[in-house]
Amino acid sequence: MQTQVGIIGAGPAGLLLSHLLHLQGIESIIFESRSREEIEGTIRAGVLEQGTVDLLNATGVGERMMKEGHVHHGIELQFNGKRHRINMGELTGGKNITVYAQHEVIKDLVAARLQAGAKIYFNVSDVSLHDLDSTTPKIHFRQEKEGELLELTCDFIAGCDGFHGPSRKAIPKEVRIEKQKIYPFGWLGILAKTPPVNPELIYTNHERGFALLSTRSPEVQRHYIQVDPSDHIDNWSDDRIWTELHARVDMADGWTVKDGPIIQKNIVSMRSFVCETMQYGRLFLAGDAAHIVPPTGAKGLNLAAADIQVLARGISEYYQSSNENLLERYSEICLRRVWKAQRFSYWMTTMLHRNFEHSPFDAGIQLAELDYVTSSNAASKSLAENYVGLPLEW
Ligand code: FAD
Numbered sequence: 001m002q003t004q005v006g007i008i009g010a011g012p013a014g015l016l017l018s019h020l021l022h023l024q025g026i027e028s029i030i031f032e033s034r035s036r037e038e039i040e041g042t043i044r045a046g047v048l049e050q051g052t053v054d055l056l057n058a059t060g061v062g063e064r065m066m067k068e069g070h071v072h073h074g075i076e077l078q079f080n081g082k083r084h085r086i087n088m089g090e091l092t093g094g095k096n097i098t099v100y101a102q103h104e105v106i107k108d109l110v111a112a113r114l115q116a117g118a119k120i121y122f123n124v125s126d127v128s129l130h131d132l133d134s135t136t137p138k139i140h141f142r143q144e145k146e147g148e149l150l151e152l153t154c155d156f157i158a159g160c161d162g163f164h165g166p167s168r169k170a171i172p173k174e175v176r177i178e179k180q181k182i183y184p185f186g187w188l189g190i191l192a193k194t195p196p197v198n199p200e201l202i203y204t205n206h207e208r209g210f211a212l213l214s215t216r217s218p219e220v221q222r223h224y225i226q227v228d229p230s231d232h233i234d235n236w237s238d239d240r241i242w243t244e245l246h247a248r249v250d251m252a253d254g255w256t257v258k259d260g261p262i263i264q265k266n267i268v269s270m271r272s273f274v275c276e277t278m279q280y281g282r283l284f285l286a287g288d289a290a291h292i293v294p295p296t297g298a299k300g301l302n303l304a305a306a307d308i309q310v311l312a313r314g315i316s317e318y319y320q321s322s323n324e325n326l327l328e329r330y331s332e333i334c335l336r337r338v339w340k341a342q343r344f345s346y347w348m349t350t351m352l353h354r355n356f357e358h359s360p361f362d363a364g365i366q367l368a369e370l371d372y373v374t375s376s377n378a379a380s381k382s383l384a385e386n387y388v389g390l391p392l393e394w
């Protein structure tokens with residue numbers, strides 16, 4: 001089996017790459033270990049930066065997002081029982097974010113790819129990478145669990161297989177520097193059948209821990225609370241979750257979050273992680289395979305989209321003019337933006353979560369940070385320009 005670009009993983013990174021390459025007339029095959037139903041049903045991100053929205057629109061897969069997504073011009077930060085609005089539109093010269101669920105982006109991309117006749121192998125197993133430092137790298141895989149081992153030969157491999165996939169580990173240890181930070185925080189996320197409580201997202205720092213009120217549709221809302229990362233979801237009855245949310249976000253003036261049936265709940269742990277380098281021979285890592293951010297800054301999917309823009313253009317320049325300049329600089333270009341998103345995500349996470357190991361002094365500094373960021377125009381502007389997304393510098 002042969003193609004130009006072999007892509008491992010049908011997350012936002014892999015699907016978007018395959019889509020952008022197709023628009024340039026470049027052929028690719030995607031290998032995904034889960035089923036189509038699973039990837040289209042996994043609840044994760046919700047916030048799309050302006051640049052991500054522009055990219056999806058410019059490449060013809062933004063129609064449903066424009067109808068069903070919600071444009072937000074600001075966010076609210078709540079602490080010490082008060083709410084403060086960061087007017088992102090005003091602070092960034094009119095930029096904004098769109099709330100549209102990641103699995104909806106996945107559905108739109110899968111539909112577009114299949115409609116264009118793309119090959120996506122779902123439910124594959126035993127995926128491994130070979131001959132990365134040759135001009136004919138190979139992917140081995142099984143189409144059925146006990147089936148024969150098949151081989152794909154290609155010009156490039158894109159490792160878009162998330163944090164736990166095999167691609168990053170295929171880069172020899174001597175040339176792979178991994179930097180990471182583990183946080184003592186987890187996020188318990190819920191989808192609830194309730195009406196919206198606020199037109200914009202509310203990030204809350206409360207003495208019982210962080211809470212985030214987000215949204216999905218007129219009927220379904222998405223909320224998160226900080227929990228211990230080793231906690232188990234079975235310890236959290238729906239009643240306990242609502243009691244905790246009320247305790248953290250309700251206001252003295254009678255404003256209260258609305259409860260209702262919880263239709264999905266899970267706990268994720270948090271880490272910051274960067275793999276330096278993002279390329280080795282003919283292998284290029286993109287998205288969570290190369291870097292993880294804690295979700296507080298809403299950057300993960302957006303970083304994946306930015307990596308893919310660089311990679312798609314680099315591969316396309318290679319085929320158009322044999323120019324490998326952009327591909328050679330892929331890691332360098334992406335990592336600059338990745339580190340800035342790491343800084344922002346780390347900052348938002350440490351500012352908004354309660355670290356129960358912290359001293360009263362540390363807690364005082366944290367509240368001063370929130371007070372500063374909501375009262376200084378310069379500090380609010382810095383938060384806003386990072387939240388809507390920094391430009392991609394080539
Ligand atoms: P993934 O989405 O992880 O996709 C990788 C794919 O590879 C998966 O489908 C996986 O099944 C497949 N795979 C793995 N191993 C193999 C293998 N061996 N063979 C074949 N396939 C394999 N980001 C934002 O930008 N905004 C947000 O608001 C936001 N909120 C978040 C909230 C939460 C609670 C969480 C957990 C994350 C959030 N993120 C957010 C982050 C975002 O979800 C991820 O960064 C994003 O999914 C990364 O996309 P990806 O394609 O790189 O990786």
Ligand code: DHB
Pocket residue numbers: 044045046047099201212214215222295296297298299
């Ligand atoms: C959502 C997720 C985030 O990580 C975030 O910072 C804001 C909103 C969401 O899923 O809606």
